Amino acid sequence: MKKLWFVYALLIGMFLVYVLNYKLQQANTTDPWETAGLRGNIEDTYVMVTFQSGIDYWKSVLKGFEDAAEELNISVEYHGSTQHNANEQMTVLEQVIAKKPAGIAISAVNSKLLTATINKAVESGIPVVLFDSGAPDSKAYSFLGTDNYDAGIEAARKMAELTGAKGAVAIITTPDQHNHQERTDGFRDTIRTDYPAMQLIAVKDGRGDQVASRAATEQILSQYPQLAGIFATESNGGIGVAEAVEAHKGNSNSPKIISFDTDKGTLDLVKEGKIAATMAQGTWNMGYWSLMELFHLHRDLAADPSAYANHKPLPVPDLVDTGIDVVTRANVDSYYAK
Amino acid sequence: MKKLWFVYALLIGMFLVYVLNYKLQQANTTDPWETAGLRGNIEDTYVMVTFQSGIDYWKSVLKGFEDAAEELNISVEYHGSTQHNANEQMTVLEQVIAKKPAGIAISAVNSKLLTATINKAVESGIPVVLFDSGAPDSKAYSFLGTDNYDAGIEAARKMAELTGAKGAVAIITTPDQHNHQERTDGFRDTIRTDYPAMQLIAVKDGRGDQVASRAATEQILSQYPQLAGIFATESNGGIGVAEAVEAHKGNSNSPKIISFDTDKGTLDLVKEGKIAATMAQGTWNMGYWSLMELFHLHRDLAADPSAYANHKPLPVPDLVDTGIDVVTRANVDSYYAK
Numbered sequence: 157m158k159k160l161w162f163v164y165a166l167l168i169g170m171f172l173v174y175v176l177n178y179k180l181q182q183a184n185t186t187d188p189w190e191t192a193g194l195r196g197n198i199e200d201t202y203v204m205v206t207f208q209s210g211i212d213y214w215k216s217v218l219k220g221f222e223d224a225a226e227e228l229n230i231s232v233e234y235h236g237s238t239q240h241n242a243n244e245q246m247t248v249l250e251q252v253i254a255k256k257p258a259g260i261a262i263s264a265v266n267s268k269l270l271t272a273t274i275n276k277a278v279e280s281g282i283p284v285v286l287f288d289s290g291a292p293d294s295k296a297y298s299f300l301g302t303d304n305y306d307a308g309i310e311a312a313r314k315m316a317e318l319t320g321a322k323g324a325v326a327i328i329t330t331p332d333q334h335n336h337q338e339r340t341d342g343f344r345d346t347i348r349t350d351y352p353a354m355q356l357i358a359v360k361d362g363r364g365d366q367v368a369s370r371a372a373t374e375q376i377l378s379q380y381p382q383l384a385g386i387f388a389t390e391s392n393g394g395i396g397v398a399e400a401v402e403a404h405k406g407n408s409n410s411p412k413i414i415s416f417d418t419d420k421g422t423l424d425l426v427k428e429g430k431i432a433a434t435m436a437q438g439t440w441n442m443g444y445w446s447l448m449e450l451f452h453l454h455r456d457l458a459a460d461p462s463a464y465a466n467h468k469p470l471p472v473p474d475l476v477d478t479g480i481d482v483v484t485r486a487n488v489d490s491y492y493a494k
Numbered sequence: 495m496k497k498l499w500f501v502y503a504l505l506i507g508m509f510l511v512y513v514l515n516y517k518l519q520q521a522n523t524t525d526p527w528e529t530a531g532l533r534g535n536i537e538d539t540y541v542m543v544t545f546q547s548g549i550d551y552w553k554s555v556l557k558g559f560e561d562a563a564e565e566l567n568i569s570v571e572y573h574g575s576t577q578h579n580a581n582e583q584m585t586v587l588e589q590v591i592a593k594k595p596a597g598i599a600i601s602a603v604n605s606k607l608l609t610a611t612i613n614k615a616v617e618s619g620i621p622v623v624l625f626d627s628g629a630p631d632s633k634a635y636s637f638l639g640t641d642n643y644d645a646g647i648e649a650a651r652k653m654a655e656l657t658g659a660k661g662a663v664a665i666i667t668t669p670d671q672h673n674h675q676e677r678t679d680g681f682r683d684t685i686r687t688d689y690p691a692m693q694l695i696a697v698k699d700g701r702g703d704q705v706a707s708r709a710a711t712e713q714i715l716s717q718y719p720q721l722a723g724i725f726a727t728e729s730n731g732g733i734g735v736a737e738a739v740e741a742h743k744g745n746s747n748s749p750k751i752i753s754f755d756t757d758k759g760t761l762d763l764v765k766e767g768k769i770a771a772t773m774a775q776g777t778w779n780m781g782y783w784s785l786m787e788l789f790h791l792h793r794d795l796a797a798d799p800s801a802y803a804n805h806k807p808l809p810v811p812d813l814v815d816t817g818i819d820v821v822t823r824a825n826v827d828s829y830y831a832k
Contacts, residue, residue, distance in 0.1 A: 161499035168506075176514030193533025194565050227532050300811070441811050448786070467825035473638070473779050474817030479808065487805030 194451070196230035200258035202450050204443065207245050207265035209236025212419045213439070215493055217287065220443025221261065228451050230258070242269040249273045259283040259450030261443070267291040281461050283453035285472075287442040289335070297453055297464075300446050300476040302437045304335045307480045308342020308389075311414050312351070314433050314482050315343075315385045318412040322353035323384025325411075326376050328362040328369050328393045339389040339416070354384075362393035369396030377404045383411040391417040391434070398430045418483060418491045426488045436491055438478030445476055532789070534568035538596035540788050542781065545583050545603035547574025550757045551777070553831055555625065558781025559599065566789055568596070580607040587611045597621045597788030599781070605629040619799050621791035623810075625780040627673070635791055635802075638784050638814040640775045642673045645818045646680020646727075649752050650689070652771050652820050653681075653723045656750040660691035661722025663749075664714050666700040666707045666731045677727040677754070692722075700731035707734030715742045715749075723750040729760045729772070736768045756821060756829045764826045774829055776816030783814055 204221050206214050218234055225232040235252055237244035245265045250273060252260060260277055264270040264286060271294040277284050278295040290299040315325060327343060330336040340359060347354050358376050362369030369388065377383060377400060386401070388394035394415025401411060415422050415434040425431040449472040456463045456471055464470065483491050542559050544552050556572055563570040573590055575582035583603045588611060590598060598615055602608040602624060609632040615622050616633040628637040653663060665681060668674040678697060685692050696714050700707030707726065715721060715738060724739070726732035732753025739749060753760050753772040763769040787810040794801045794809055802808065821829050 172510050173514065176511065193531030193567055195531025195533075229531055303813070436807070438807070438811060440807065441809070444809070445811060467828045469774070469776070469778065469819055469828065470817065471779070471782070473776060473783060473814045475641070475815035476811045477813035477815070479812030481807055490805045490807065 194228060196228045196258075196451055196454075198229055198231055200454065201231045201233055201255075202259040202261070202447055202454075203233045203235060203252050203255075203257045204446070205245070205249055205252060205260060205262040206234075206236035207263065208240050209234070209238055212493075213417060216418075216439035217263075217443040219493075220440035220445075221447050222443075223440075224444045224447035224451075228447070230447075230451065232447070233257070237265065240265060242266040246270060246273050249277070253277045253280065253282065256280075257282060258454045259285075259447075261285050261287055261446035261450060262296075263288040264291040264294075265289070267293070270294070281457060283450050283457060285446050285449050285453075287446045288437075288439075297470060298449050298472050298474060298476065300442050300449070300478055302335075302480060303477045304338035305342040306477070307416075307435050307437075308339040308344075309346045310342075310480050310482060311339070311387050311416075311435055312343045312346035315347075315387060315412065315414055316351050316354065318414075318432050319354070319384040321351050324355050324357045324380055324382065325385040325387065326358040326360065326373075326380070326383060327356065327387045327389065328360050328372055328397055329389040330364045330393070331359075331361055333364075336389045343387055357383075362388065362390075362396060364390055364392055366392045366396040366399075369393035370400045371396075373397045373400035374404070377401070377407070377411075381407060382409050384409065385412040385414065388413065388415045391415055391419050391422045394431060394434065395421050395425065398425050402430065420492070423483070423488055423491055426483060426485060429485060433482050433484045436481040436483045438480070441476075441478040445478070449473075449476075532566060534566045534596075534789055534793075536567055536569055538792065539569045539571055539593075540597040540599070540785055540792075541571045541573060541590050541593075541595045542784070543583070543587055543590060543598060543600040544572075544574035545601065546578050547572070547576055550831075551755060554756075554777035555601075555781040557831075558778035558783075559785050560781075561778075562782045562785035562789075566785070568785075568789065570785070571595070575603065578603060580604040584608060584611050587615070591615045591618065591620065594618075595620060596792045597623075597785075599623050599625055599784035599788060600634075601626040602629040602632075603627070605631070608632070619795055621788050621795060623784050623787050623791075625784045626775075626777075635808060636787050636810050636812060636814065638780050638787075638816055640673075640818060641815045642676035643680040644815070645754075645773050645775075646677040646682075647684045648680075648818050648820060649677070649725050649754075649773055650681045650684035653685075653725060653750065653752055654689050654692065656752075656770050657692070657722040659689045662693050662695045662718055662720065663723040663725065664696040664698065664711075664718070664721060665694065665725045665727065666698050666710055666735055667727040668702045668731070669697075669699055671702075674727045681725055695721075700726065700728075700734065702728055702730055704730045704734040704737070707731035708738045709734075711735045711738035712742065715739070715745070719745060720747050721749040722747065723752065726751065726753045729753055729755040729757050732769060732772065733759055733763065736763050740768065758830070761821070761826055761829055764821060764823060767823060770822065772821045774819040774821045776818070779814075779816040783816070787811075787814075 274294040284296040285298040287300045360372040412432040612632040622634040623636040625638045698710035750770040
């Protein structure tokens with residue numbers, strides 16, 4: 157009898173093992189890894205390369221890049237030159253290329269000086285896209301960034317709305333930077349064409365600097381106390397402009413200020429009502445869609461390294477305009493970094 | 495003793511159940527449906543809407559749309575007006591809206607007449623993007639298509655390469671269509687600015703028609719027998735131009751022909767060497783990335799229908815330039831429909 161009970165116990169145990177093991181296998185055979193959705197390999201590392209890598213501006217781009225990586229089950233790294241320096245960025249890029257990543261998204265500190273190194277990456281089979289600051293003559297597959305002329309148009313339209321489309325306006329900009337020149341041109345052309353009761357009376361160099369922009373603004377305000385508005389094409393300048401307008405209160409008309417970008421300092425001034433509006437670039441989109449494009453390029457090139465050399469049409473667009481949003485007191489809370 | 499064996503058996507059985515059940519739960523909690531990859535619901539239907547829905551041109555766009563659907567595990571439908579008719583397309587769009595799809599990608603036959611119906615879709619919570627032919631004043635979230643001015647620039651560069659950058663050239667176009675005017679402008683401006691030894695001697699209306707384009711070309715050839723090249727801004731015209739040049743062989747110089755798009759008739763003439771090059775639009779990209787954008791918009795709006803009304807920045811770019819490729823005898827085989 158002892159032995160019989162033992163056999164029963166064994167049979168019951170084996171049956172349970174069998175049943176549960178079967179269930180476990182069922183769960184494994186419907187493994188969706190192979191068929192379901194856009195999904196990469198967590199061991200593939202994609203790299204984002206910037207310059208002045210510590211500044212706030214890149215945070216939202218990197219967030220987009222990381223969000224896409226999480227969705228696609230791939231890995232990312234962030235590198236960049238600490239300074240606004242082409243040689244340093246070239247060295248960083250060389251080091252990244254040496255590790256043979258699955259893809260590189262880079263914002264070129266200098267389009268001409270970086271082109272050769274970018275081409276080296278492409279020629280060695282690494283997919284490369286440019287974001288924010290491009291290198292149009294390089295072999296990179298795509299560019300994702302702001303249409304700065306269009307951003308100037310949007311700023312002019314907002315200025316017209318803020319000023320009742322009349323009066324004198326001025327621009328504080330950084331004339332030697334191409335993207336700032338484009339913002340200036342878009343603003344100027346729109347005022348000239350669409351708003352005959354507005355006059356652009358001054359375009360001053362603020363050197364991308366708070367103090368210089370403040371000084372330039374004070375000069376304009378003393379000459380034109382009835383100024384209706386000022387457009388600052390970058391955010392350090394915008395803060396300087398706000399300081400100058402604050403200091404001149406009472407002596408002048410308190411012109412409406414439109415600034416650029418969404419660093420904390422600028423957003424705080426929007427919230428306080430000292431800056432009427434700021435132009436937000438699609439930074440999250442730059443990062444997110446850069447990685448989405450690299451993922452597709454990598455997949456093609458992994459299957460056939462000579463795909464594009466053999467004239468296969470590219471599976472990604474040439475150029476992505478990541479858009480511009482106007483941030484005011486009404487929606488400023490959505491733009492603080494999460 | 496009997497009872498003791500029974501207790502042992504029960505304990506062994508329960509222990510095994512516990513262990514295996516634990517393993518099973520482990521397998522379930524790493525359920526990848528929730529975390530892995532970009533993946534939608536096969537019951538969500540996204541709709542592509544065109545006009546002249548039967549023409550070859552849309553095939554590659556639809557292929558891109560379908561390829562994206564397969565990758566994302568979502569469903570698609572194709573609708574469109576059979577004619578080049580805004581009222582018919584409006585009716586089709588109304589019917590699509592009534593079925594409350596997960597998203598709509600539409601190419602507007604007439605940007606002004608379609609705007610109200612597009613806005614109705616957006617206002618009812620359906621994400622809408624435009625491709626190929628936009629509606630800039632509508633509330634659609636994005637536009638994906640060719641930069642036609644840029645396509646004209648590329649055509650001019652190719653023409654310079656084919657003609658040794660010298661001699662007289664002409665354009666056969668459809669002046670009342672805006673995208674064709676842009677192609678003409680890009681070509682004209684580039685010849686004027688970059689190639690001083692080339693002269694644009696005629697821009698003629700080919701009415702998007704093979705016979706009219708042939709007649710226009712014959713007229714030009716009889717006047718300028720030494721013509722070096724002709725750019726046709728659309729493909730019916732390109733075939734007419736090729737016929738005229740073929741008929742004038744011997745009397746004239748056999749000018750190089752650059753055409754537009756990649757329908758079979760045009761590709762065959764490229765293969766035969768009668769058309770030197772044709773400008774291929776990024777049609778697959780239009781379809782693929784339209785659906786990729788709609789998928790992201792739908793996910794946001796499903797989670798929070800007022801997301802964008804409450805100023806959440808859009809998760810998709812404003813504008814996607816799907817690019818242009820130059821197709822010649824060397825790479826023509828890659829462009830036949832698969």
